[in-house]
Amino acid sequence: MSYIVPIGPYHPALEEPVHARLYTEGEVIKDAEVFVGYNHRGIEKLATERNAIQTLVLVERVCGICSHSHAFTYALCVEDLNGLEVPKRGEYIRVITAELERLHSHFLWLGIACHIIGHDSMFMHIWDERELVMDLLEELTGNRVNYAMCTIGGARRDISDDLRRRLLEACGKLKDILDRITEIALTDKTVALRTKGVGVLTTEDAIRLGAVGPHARASGVNIDVRRDAPYSAYGDFEFDVPVVDSCDVFARVVVRALECYESIKILCQALENLPEGPINLGTKLPKIKEGQTVKRHEAPRGQLSYMLTGDGSFNNYRISIHVPSFKNTPTVPHMLRNNTVADAGLIIASIDPCFSCLDR
Amino acid sequence: MNLQEYKRIDIGKDEVLPLAERMRKEGRYLVMIHAMINKEGQPDISWDYAVDPIIESYHVVGETCVPSIGEIYCEAATWPERELNELFGFTFEGLDVSKRLFLPEDMLETQGKGQIMVTPLKELVEKNLGSQNAEGEVKE
Numbered sequence: 001m002s003y004i005v006p007i008g009p010y011h012p013a014l015e016e017p018v019h020a021r022l023y024t025e026g027e028v029i030k031d032a033e034v035f036v037g038y039n040h041r042g043i044e045k046l047a048t049e050r051n052a053i054q055t056l057v058l059v060e061r062v063c064g065i066c067s068h069s070h071a072f073t074y075a076l077c078v079e080d081l082n083g084l085e086v087p088k089r090g091e092y093i094r095v096i097t098a099e100l101e102r103l104h105s106h107f108l109w110l111g112i113a114c115h116i117i118g119h120d121s122m123f124m125h126i127w128d129e130r131e132l133v134m135d136l137l138e139e140l141t142g143n144r145v146n147y148a149m150c151t152i153g154g155a156r157r158d159i160s161d162d163l164r165r166r167l168l169e170a171c172g173k174l175k176d177i178l179d180r181i182t183e184i185a186l187t188d189k190t191v192a193l194r195t196k197g198v199g200v201l202t203t204e205d206a207i208r209l210g211a212v213g214p215h216a217r218a219s220g221v222n223i224d225v226r227r228d229a230p231y232s233a234y235g236d237f238e239f240d241v242p243v244v245d246s247c248d249v250f251a252r253v254v255v256r257a258l259e260c261y262e263s264i265k266i267l268c269q270a271l272e273n274l275p276e277g278p279i280n281l282g283t284k285l286p287k288i289k290e291g292q293t294v295k296r297h298e299a300p301r302g303q304l305s306y307m308l309t310g311d312g313s314f315n316n317y318r319i320s321i322h323v324p325s326f327k328n329t330p331t332v333p334h335m336l337r338n339n340t341v342a343d344a345g346l347i348i349a350s351i352d353p354c355f356s357c358l359d360r
Numbered sequence: 361m362n363l364q365e366y367k368r369i370d371i372g373k374d375e376v377l378p379l380a381e382r383m384r385k386e387g388r389y390l391v392m393i394h395a396m397i398n399k400e401g402q403p404d405i406s407w408d409y410a411v412d413p414i415i416e417s418y419h420v421v422g423e424t425c426v427p428s429i430g431e432i433y434c435e436a437a438t439w440p441e442r443e444l445n446e447l448f449g450f451t452f453e454g455l456d457v458s459k460r461l462f463l464p465e466d467m468l469e470t471q472g473k474g475q476i477m478v479t480p481l482k483e484l485v486e487k488n489l490g491s492q493n494a495e496g497e498v499k500e
Binding site: 033036037040076080208209210223228229230231232235292293294295296303305307309311317318320322326327329330331359 | 363364366368389390391392394396399406408410412413414415417433434435436438439440459460461462463
């Protein structure tokens, strides 16, 4: 018997608005379609009526999880157009915030993945440990979400010696926590049974469809903007890019767990070699010079790109935001094919989707 | 400074497809297809390719109808093309626009020209006044 099974748009797996239509043959999905656009807020249009500082506040609200990535990338664009040289200490503080954000995002996803496969004790354990990262972020920036850490020309808040010492201590603690979590994730039978061989996206498909970030790296595609096209202070740090080629949901768990180690590695290097000096270029409101630029940033979910066009006034002439989920969502129907309906939620969630980001 | 350099290259409409084919062969990554109406009122569509660590941006100015590169770059190209089709009304030759991406399904009734989601206040006032007039209120 063939059925059409609608999933969503409310809460298919995560609390995110997406609608999936599954064309099934019995229990097996033969074809699928994904529909987005339930949360279109017109942020690109709103940005054209705001100046650079106001836009920082606005773009941080594109996403609740990777809010720093948006402000970071927008600031990179304005600095590039205006030819501003950001103080080294400011760059380092931005990178520290970005990596802490990656840690918290990956912990969040790992927790949710465990929740979906029915391993709730693991979910609670991971989210409990995530609180440590959230506390660090709160101490560093003053906020738990929407950190407001970026400003045009540097960072907004400095790191005191005391905080630096505590952050370094916490990095050691996080490594132990990660060891424990990775051990459970890699050896537990429940995790393996629900994720191995599920939602396969082959390397060819990943390249063909233009997947990005951890999702692509779990399919054996070796890309990472931080390494391929270094920006900000990322050129100063040594880190590896974990790539796994088993292409299934299990690979995505492994890649994200391994990436947390790399983030800690970057954090430790940044904190140990934190340069002295100013953290920003002052509070003067810049005019956005005439011209156009595109900047990319490796957000927790993958490559985030911003296009900024200025016309010499205080306001943006045009800004265009494209988030990693925009690249990864088209791969979902390909992953759903020949899997069972029971796994659909997990497969949709395995790209670490952010549909409100996607809709902007 | 100026990491991730941005290189703007102007091309003609006919070069879009051969360029995409060349980039695909070289294994380049399509960052995004952007568009805007520039200050002269001309449409400006740009294809940004990552030639790491540089971004090469190929611009076609003054065309509202350009070839689709969906055959070459699959969904990595068709999604941005569908977005631009819905929100700017640009035509991509060979692109399937029978389904909507961001806008509601009934956008097709507006011949793919997008949809006014919120009625402007001025129009709303005029409409209301119009209906009042119909009910017999005296107005010139």
